[in-house]
Amino acid sequence: MTSQIRPRYPQRERGVILIMALLIVVLVTTVVVSVSWRFQLSMLRNENRWHGAQARAYMEGGEQLVRKILFEDRLETGEVDHLGEVWMQISGQPMQTDEGWVGGNIEDAHSRFNLNLLADKPLVPGQNNPNTNPNRNQDPWELLNDDQRRFVRLLQTIELESGPVQYQTAMEIVDAIRDWLDADDQVSGFGGAEADYYQDQEPPFPITNGPMTSVSELSLIKGMTPEIYKQLVPLVFALPEGEGMNINTLKPELLPMLNRKSQTLPLTPDEVKLLEEERAQATEGFKSAEEFFSGVNARTLLGDGTEVETGSLGVGSRYFIFAAETLTGEQVRRAKTLLFRGEINGINHVHVVRRTDANF
Numbered sequence: 514m515t516s517q518i519r520p521r522y523p524q525r526e527r528g529v530i531l532i533m534a535l536l537i538v539v540l541v542t543t544v545v546v547s548v549s550w551r552f553q554l555s556m557l558r559n560e561n562r563w564h565g566a567q568a569r570a571y572m573e574g575g576e577q578l579v580r581k582i583l584f585e586d587r588l589e590t591g592e593v594d595h596l597g598e599v600w601m602q603i604s605g606q607p608m609q610t611d612e613g614w615v616g617g618n619i620e621d622a623h624s625r626f627n628l629n630l631l632a633d634k635p636l637v638p639g640q641n642n643p644n645t646n647p648n649r650n651q652d653p654w655e656l657l658n659d660d661q662r663r664f665v666r667l668l669q670t671i672e673l674e675s676g677p678v679q680y681q682t683a684m685e686i687v688d689a690i691r692d693w694l695d696a697d698d699q700v701s702g703f704g705g706a707e708a709d710y711y712q713d714q715e716p717p718f719p720i721t722n723g724p725m726t727s728v729s730e731l732s733l734i735k736g737m738t739p740e741i742y743k744q745l746v747p748l749v750f751a752l753p754e755g756e757g758m759n760i761n762t763l764k765p766e767l768l769p770m771l772n773r774k775s776q777t778l779p780l781t782p783d784e785v786k787l788l789e790e791e792r793a794q795a796t797e798g799f800k801s802a803e804e805f806f807s808g809v810n811a812r813t814l815l816g817d818g819t820e821v822e823t824g825s826l827g828v829g830s831r832y833f834i835f836a837a838e839t840l841t842g843e844q845v846r847r848a849k850t851l852l853f854r855g856e857i858n859g860i861n862h863v864h865v866v867r868r869t870d871a872n873f
């Protein structure tokens with residue numbers, strides 16, 4: 514007699530057990546994957562945090578070194594700053610580190626146009642201020658000061674898709690900047706704009722009516738387009754009022770704005786070349802702005818007597834931009850520091866004014 518062995522579980526129950534077993538496998542796998550993913554994420558975060566801290570340490574180290582070099586420079590070479598100095602030579606030379614490299618660029622902030630020089634008020638007490646001249650019958654050009662005229666010329670060097678910025682547009686932008694900086698609500702010239710204009714914008718925003726603290730304010734000003742702004746950003750800076758430009762370090766792109774008082778147009782590329790040649794001959798930098806203006810080419814191009822515009826040009830620098838870069842791990846990190854060098858309570862030193870990873 515044959516006896517049939519009956520299975521322990523009926524067919525249906527076996528199916529359920531199989532599904533449960535599969536579910537357990539799926540569940541365990543999910544838990545394992547999730548734990549492993551969290552572990553990896555946490556590792557990545559820690560690694561990132563560690564590299565971030567390491568990068569910060571390198572960049573702060575670089576900043577300390579730059580402060581020291583700028584301090585020594587003042588002791589050794591005095592008040593004159595030029596592009597042949599040590600701070601300029603070490604610029605852009607990266608150093609090896611255990612995790613990659615660290616380097617950066619040192620730039621003289623006085624090599625750019627200080628936007629706060631466009632204010633109407635006399636910046637130096639006693640300085641002649643053409644803006645307050647009571648004779649309003651004068652040409653708008655004559656009512657501007659040295660720096661405002663320079664900026665009108667500079668704007669005309671900007672090439673847009675439709676051609677260079679026109680004189681009238683440049684004048685209007687300068688009017689609007691004057692209003693942005695002045696404390697009053699009186700609209701300047703033909704292109705000026707005060708609070709009313711900015712309140713009507715979408716979205717509305719308040720006018721500063723005081724010195725700019727960042728170049729980004731320029732992008733908000735009436736008449737400024739993204740195309741013009743983009744080209745101006747590397748050439749301008751917002752330094753405190755009264756901080757002029759250094760003729761020894763002035764960016765070549767700014768040279769065309771130096772012209773005779775009566776000239777509304779920028780210098781031509783050929784004329785700029787003549788100034789560049791004269792500047793290159795002064796290998797130790799000009800010892801004074803007068804020395805620059807008395808050069809043969811400069812005198813021929815820029816005139817003398819009442820025609821020459823000497824305002825806000827000097828040969829020494831107080832503010833520097835250190836743009837640090839470091840490679841740690843797989844990422845290049847960047848940060849910028851604005852440094853001030855000068856006397857505080859009779860003692861010379863270099864200190865950090867601001868740090869940013871965007872534009873100042």
Ligand SMILES: [Ca+2]
Nearest residue numbers: 692695696697
């Ligand atoms: Ca105003």
Ligand SMILES: [Ca+2]
Nearest residue numbers: 692695697699
């Ligand atoms: Ca005004």
